[in-house]
Amino acid sequence: MSDPVSVLLVSGSTRSASAGAAALRTAASVAPDGVRTELYQRLAELPVFNPDHDVDPLPPLVADLRGRIAAADAVLFCAPEYAGSLPGAFKNLLDWTVGGEEMYGKPVAWLTVAPEGRGDGASATLATVLGYLGTVVIEPALARLPLPSTAIGADGTATDDQFRAGLTEVLRAIQRHVAASR
Ligand SMILES: Cc1cc2nc3c(=O)[nH]c(=O)nc-3n(C[C@H](O)[C@H](O)[C@H](O)COP(=O)(O)O)c2cc1C
Known part of the structure; x- marks a missing residue:
């Protein structure tokens, strides 16, 4: 049997009740056989990006982030839109990946949990940044799956069957994408 496909899940929100984080937290319980997910949880702890610090030895949390990206077969993002763009904390995480080679050629996708007509600025900016990073966007995995707070259960995961x-x-x-490229 082939190795499971590992997917690193990165929420772009620092909010404790984040809908995006809830969406990604749900992945572990709905993943198909052969998919292993890992939720990245240290967004808010990353240092502020500074090119002067993007040198050996890297700040430990940056080395940790890059190591997790390198180890994953693919990365799935879910980010809120702030003022028509990405939240600063999330752009900070992305900026820390520019100087490494881990994102180059990495299969990526992003989930939009905002309702129709919201969040398009964040998606467009994310597409631009991921393009600069040389990632491979898995187009069939790009999806809008609205997740209102009423569809998030006490355990912090999505309860809505359609979402799941x-x-x-x-x-x-x-x-499918990762398996086809192995
Ligand atoms: C500072 C701030 C700016 C926002 N700007 C936008 C915006 O420009 N467009 C939009 O669709 N939603 C905007 N929102 C709404 C958030 O994108 C929305 O609440 C999202 O669900 C938050 O994601 P989270 O639940 O994962 O934290 C903004 C929210 C905040 C706090």
Whole structure:
């Protein structure tokens, strides 16, 4: 049997009740067989990006981030939109990846949990940044799966069946892409 496909999940929100984080937290329970997910949880702890510090030895949390990206077969993002763009904390994380080679050629996708008509600025900016990083966007895995706070349970995961089924499909699309490129 082939190795499981590992997907690093990165929420771009620092908010404790983040819908995006809830969406990604749900992945572990809806992932298809053969997909292993890991939720990145240290966004708010990363130092502020400074090119002077993007040298050996890297700040430990940056080395940790890059190591997790390198170890993953694919990265799935979910970020809120702030003022028509990405939240600063999330852009900070992305800036820390520019100087490394881990993102180059990495299969990526992003989930939009905002309702129709919201969040498009964040998606467009993320697409631009990921393009600069030389990632490979898994187009069939790009999805809008709205997740209102009323559809998030006490355990912090999505309760809505349609959302959960949609997320399984996203992970399946990532799995197909990675399997085809092995
Ligand atoms: C400072 C700030 C700016 C925002 N700007 C926008 C915006 O420009 N467009 C938009 O669609 N939503 C905007 N929102 C709404 C958030 O994108 C929305 O609440 C999102 O669900 C938050 O994601 P989270 O639940 O994962 O933290 C803004 C929210 C905040 C706090």
